[in-house]
Amino acid sequence: MTTIDFTAEVEKRKDALMADLFNLLRINSAMDMEHADAENPFGPGPRKALDAFLEIAERDGYKTKNYDNYVGHFEYGEGDETLGIIGHLDVVPAGSGWDSNPFEPEIREGNLYARGASDDKGPTVACYYALNILKELNVPLSKKIRFIVGTNEETGWADMDYYFEHCELPLPDFGFSPDAEFPIINGEKGNITEYLHFAGKNAGSVVLHSFKAGLAENMVPESATAVISGAKNLQVALEKFVAEHVDKNLRFDLNEEDGKATITIYGKSAHGAMPEKGVNGATYLTLFLNQFDFADGAAAFIKVGSEKLLEDHEGEKLGIAYVDDLMGNTSMNAGVWSFDEATEGKIALNFRFPQGNSPERMQEILQKLDGVVEVELSKHLHTPHYVPMSDPLVSTLIDVYEKHTGLKGYETIIGGGTFGRLLERGVAYGAMFEGEQDTMHQANEFKPVENIFKAAAIYAEAIYELAK
Known part of the structure; x- marks a missing residue:
């Protein structure tokens, strides 16, 4: 002793x-x-x-x-x-x-x-x-x-x-x-990142030129920035949007020049293993953009963000939720986002999953999402x-x-x-x-x-x- x-x-x-x-x-x-x-x-x-x-x-x-x-x-x-x-x-x-x-x-x-x-x-x-x-x-x-x-x-x-x-x-x-x-x-x-790929196409009256959010797959994106054209009265719309979500303490920046608008929404960062502790700026920016007339890959990218990923940290809206008696639930962080009108859109979903769930099961379900052209698994897997x-x-x-x-x-x-x-x-x-x-x-x-x-x-x- x-x-x-x-x-x-x-x-x-x-x-x-x-x-x-x-x-x-x-x-x-x-x-x-x-x-x-x-x-x-x-x-x-x-x-x-x-x-x-x-x-x-x-x-x-x-x-x-x-x-x-x-x-x-x-x-x-x-x-x-x-x-x-x-x-x-x-x-x-x-x-x-x-x-x-x-x-x-x-x-x-x-x-x-x-x-x-x-x-x-x-x-x-x-x-x-x-x-x-x-x-x-x-x-x-x-x-x-x-x-x-x-x-x-x-x-x-x-x-x-x-x-x-x-x-x-x-x-x-x-x-x-x-x-x-x-x-x-x-x-x-277990830990795996699954990448949702979208076509980088636009055909609506409002165009998504680019979208960028996230510093790392295991961090909740504090902010997200989109460059769009064709939308009107953005200042008023953004003020109304932030007021409607006052409980999230959102902030925004808006810069309009040469027919294009650059919009940034600010939320709150957190560790990707506990995404519920943050406010994902990317999901809220897609929620704001979802009111406009986007089409093709741009619309699919925005709809998945606003309708499937917003305030859903266990993948229930996606259909991938899974709970194990010993290890608990599956958690999900939409950590890194990108969209380029000339190439593609991409969202990195970082999953922490219990025994009984698997990357392949989630991949199969995600591939059925409207507008998702491919679901790619990261090479980095922890069981x-x-x-x-x-x-x-x-x-x-x-x-x-x-x-x-x-x-x-x-x-x-x-x-x-x-x-x-x-x-x-x-x-x-x-x-x-x-x-x-x-x-x-x-x-x-x-x-x-x-x-x-x-x-x-x-x-x-x-x-x-x-x-x-």
């Missing part, structure tokens, strides 16, 4: 932890494929964040390995079994609506504001310091620990595909990802994942959580996807506490500073209990 006061050990390292975290948060590590190359597979930002993290580990005496700027890892300790800890350093795009620079971290009223503070640089650094406490105290362990950091978690997991293909070591035997919430995430729904409560990994992590919080632990199954599911015996564990506001993927993302330190203490004891 350990007598280490992990909370006190974290207290001694608070300043160092925050200094390292601030340095990582200052790096805009959102994917940037426009500037990607062989040395920067997801753009310069994710690479820079990986370099910075591995420099911290080397400073502290770990022997690191960088897998061609996709993923980095280091190992600590000896043993026949390996405990894996898997975090990520990439972030979703900052988007608009911030009260401060998203890449210049600020502490206000006890909260640390920055893109990545909560997802996932804050928790990853807390976990790193937890392991470092065991190393600095030279605590005897019977298992090897492998700390892995990825750079493409938010947009495709190509980092981990590369890692598993090129890593010369066997996979960890069990482990966790500090990229969700306490007490534990031991079940995750449903579950580790039972009886597994010692789960029971140990819940015990540590209960000890540190005084709260009762319980199992949770989510629609979000974490790196925990990469291991057959893998879960997600923290770092968001019960009652803590979830600001992941939103403007003004923040993490309460004290909860970063509290999580670090929990992680330290958890690693000790799993590897002692």
Whole structure:
């Protein structure tokens, strides 16, 4: 039985932890494929964040390995079994609506504001310091620990595909990802994006020249912009529309010149795993446009958005809804939208689905939608994942959580996807506490500073209990 006061050990390292975290948060590590190359597979930002993290580990005496700027890892300790800890350093795009620079971290009223503070640089650094406490105290362990950091978690997991293909070591035997919430995430729904393709045609008296919305498939689009021609009295119509949906706090911009009108509708972003927490600007823009005389592909694109996707987060209007007794419902986020009159229209539907539902079932149903010319499945598929409560990994992590919080632990199954599911015996564990506001993927993302330190203490004891 350990007598280490992990909370006190974290207290001694608070300043160092925050200094390292601030340095990582200052790096805009959102994917940037426009500037990607062989040395920067997801753009310069994710690479820079990986370099910075591995420099911290080397400073502290770990022997690191960088897998061609996709993923980095280091190992600590000896043993026949390996405990894996898997975090990520990439972030979703900052988007608009911030009260401060998203890449210049600020502490206000006890909260640390920055893109990545909560997802996932804050928790990853807390976990790193937890392991470092065991190393600095030279605590005897019977298992090897492998700390892995990825750079493409938010947009495709190509980092981990590369890692598993090129890593010369066997996979960890069990482990966790500090990229969700306490007490534990031991079940995750499947995850697939299905792309609806429409003809980029117009034949009505009103023409849709273009439509654009969404920064990532796993984010609710905060805003959407359409360029149209042939519609009259748009200012009055938009004012009436916003007034009719005052409960959604919609805003609009309108610019009319050279016979074309550019309309932007603003809603509210949210994580794609919980689309009901946002206001999808794209669906509301299609609802506004649906009153006008569009035809062909443009009309089909607008009708699907306004009549099938608006305020339907489980796919009931589409006919793809499915509920499982253990894992719950299917959720849907219409995350990225595009329409070009010269080419095509496209809507990316990101589904989080339970056991019993399947991508092929949903694809077959979606292909019957009026005006949809093709339904394409993303190459990136996660099948449903579950580790039972009886597994010692789960029971140990819940015990540590209960000890540190005084709260009762319980199992949770989510629609979000974490790196925990990469291991057959893998879960997600923290770092968001019960009652803590979830600001992941939103403007003004923040993490309460004290909860970063509290999580670090929990992680330290958890690693000790799993590897002692």
